[in-house]
Amino acid sequence: MHRFAADFERTIDAVPRHSAWLARDLTALSLLPLTAEGTHRAVAGQAARLGWEYVMAGSSMGARVLLRDARALGFDPDRGARFLDRHATSDEWGALQARLQALDVDDAVRMAQAEEGARAAFALVRSCFERGFERIPVIHGKES
Structure with a gap:
């Protein structure tokens, strides 16, 4: 997620926060x-x-679920769950919903641009997670 967040912030020219x-x-x-x-x-x-912001803001909904699990495992904002804590409790999704409602759905060019932005962001998320999963060591257990 860090890799996606860094590239997301660069892509939308945002201050590094996530x-x-x-x-x-x-x-x-x-x-x-x-x-x-x-x-x-x-x-x-x-x-x-x-479109790019739709992907990041939308992930805050998943962060809400993950934050509960992280807390149950003993993680908190000072011990590995700062992003989940901040992202889950933010109003990014609500603020984005208002901006999406203001988008003219009859403006085919702008709608296509928003969709292309979201597709590019989702493709980057997938790439980042695949690369991250490749780095997880495989632990071989005893065979039964």
Whole structure:
């Protein structure tokens, strides 16, 4: 998620916030971040940016579920769950919903740009998670 957050912030030209929370979590857990892969330039146009923001803001809903589980495992904002805590309790999704409702659905060009932004963001999420899963060590257990 850190890799996606860093690339997301670069792509929409945002102040590093999500990636800073995640970097702190990685440090608390003694983990290294994934390196950047490819180039992510700032996206042109508010509609495309809105598509990217849809993906990040939408992930706050999943963060709410994950935060409960992380707390049950003993994690908190100072011990590996800062991102989940901040992201889950933010109003990013509500604020984005208002901006989405203001988008003219009859403007085919802007709708296509928003959709393309969201598709690009989802593709990056998938790539980041696949690369992250590749780094998880396989533990071989005893065979029965």
